[in-house]
Amino acid sequence: MRVWVARPEPGAARTGAALAARGHIPLVAPVLVVRSTDAPPPDGPFDGLLLTSANAVPALRDVAALRGLPVFAVGARTAALAIEAGLGPVREGPGDAAGLAALVAQVLPAGSRLLHATGTARKPEPAASLAAAGFSVALFVAYAADALPALPNSAQDALAAGALDAVLHYSRRSAAVALALADGSNHGGAFRRLRHYCLSADVAFPLEAAGVPVHFVAARPRETDLLDALASYRGDGAR
Structure with missing residues (x-):
């Protein structure tokens, strides 16, 4: 199966390698x-x-004041990178913001002060739920995820040639940007005809709102579940 990976680096290359190991043909763009x-x-x-x-972890690696703090990571990959960076002790959440807020409430008493390392584009959770439960949450805008001004040439060429079968979407923002850039490059029709695999319902939202058919939405925000879903395509996951 010919699969476009639109997520940013460093995760994109890792996903491309995982796809290749499963017999797919990745386009990392x-x-x-x-x-x-x-x-x-x-x-x-x-x-x-x-x-x-996980994008916030590099900005925290050398901050001495944060060493030894309990870390609450949204999922497995973020937790693993936090451990590699020497942060922690690290507790791994179930992969979503609501579950992360619940994990914090199980471990720390209400009134605790938390630092949320986030990006410039962020959602209200888990800070809203934690604030409602009596926690104080300070924001640290550690990174930005900037949209490219145009669709990568490799993606344009593949869409124009009909050389893609599917695209993997890992975040709501990257899905929305991929759609906007495809439309802006006059390849919106080809983009819509791809099989769209989304890590969660939140990720799928901008596609569905634009009338783009979504083939698969993971019940759990796990990359393995997303990759496993590709195997149902023509029986063995390969074109």
């Missing part, structure tokens, strides 16, 4: 570029660190 904001974190003290994206 991110539509977002992640960069550090180089901003310092706010002053503590804090009782815990919230990580809702």
